[in-house]
Amino acid sequence: MPELPEVETIARGLGTLLRGRTIVGVEIRYPEIVLGGDGSSWEQRLATRTIQEVGRRGKLLVCTLSGGLFLVFHLKMTGRVWVVPLSYRVCMHDHLVIHLQGGERVVFNDQRKFGYAGLFTADELAAWPFYRDLGPEPLTLTPPVFRKILASTRARIKAVLLDQKRIAGIGNIYADESLFRAGIHPCSQACALSVSRADALLDGLKEVLAEAIKAGGSSIRDYRNAHGDRGLFQVNLSVYGRGGLACNRCHAPLEVIRVAGRTSTFCPHCQACFKITSRHD
Structure with missing residues (x-):
């Protein structure tokens, strides 16, 4: 399972690649991978949002979006999040694909399907038990x-x-x-x-x-x-x-x-x- 250094490394790399990029579409290819909502609701909430920052809290990867939303990934055992070009061929373990303006995509891949992604407002994130109960850094x-x-x-x-x-x-x-x-x-x-x-x-x-x-x-x-x-x-x-x-x-x-x-x-x-x-x- 990725621990603090691995998630921190991913957050820094994604921050460089994604800061200021605009989301134009979402594909949820495995519904159980997301917390709350479905493909259509995520599409409505994420479309036109700009990725302002990518950070970390504990082992969570936290993307701050425009409009006060937070896209959070827990990678668990085998989860991976990375940016791929338009030419990339989505594979069977790519469960969440976020389309960016310009053609690139953010892919959440998890072979064992233990990881998940969640979409929260600031109040929802603060009230989420897993996030709320995390100890100090x-x-x-x-x-x-x-x-x-x-x-x-x-x-x-x-x-x-x-x-x-x-x-x-x-x-x-x-x-x-x-x-x-x-x-x-x-x-x-x-x-x-x-x-x-x-x-x-x-x-x-x-x-x-x-x-x-x-x-x-x-x-x-x-x-x-x-x-x-x-x-x-x-x-x-x-x-x-x-x-x-x-x-x-x-x-x-x-x-x-x-x-x-x-x-x-x-x-x-x-x-x-x-x-x-x-x-x-």
Whole structure:
């Protein structure tokens, strides 16, 4: 699933390509892919709208349109949004096609059909439970707020990082990588982390996210940016997807467990497990 760096990369690429472009038509080829309305209602609401900006909130891709509308995409596991020329031949997994003035098209493709698109007014977007309940953005999160989030729960730290209601945008890749950088076992209890450990985790999280954005994200399976290119950060991953291989620091074999229903890779020597019965620094 595209995480914060991948969605941020897509948003920046689409912003360059779409800012100021006018929508002239819409094709909904798989009705279940859209939230609310049908092809005719989307056509009426989107026609002649100008794309003013393309941004991100958590893992959501958010297009700001003229007239106070917002076109939102959740890419889920295999969703892709990119701009194609008029000569492009629409394929079976292209579920939403937005026609632009000048002939180009914005295509939402999703092989597994887990993703979706929604069209909202500002009030509707603010009231949408998924959007409304998103936690703060990690790149702008302050140490005091982050410490408060961790101190409020006995849950395992990996589960806290993945909880979009606590912190928005983090997925399996960057949770594993930030925990490794901070030397924290994924099963550590969030509330057991000292101030210095919590601050180190936030620093590691911000660092790995910024580095991944600079590299255009991580292409593990399906991810491509707005131009159809692969990301490059996967070559820099220290633990994610490397179970059984040697740790880059101590050369011990990396281990794999499941936390919060997700595969978690870590180094048993470099990452300490902190519990509330034994606080460490």
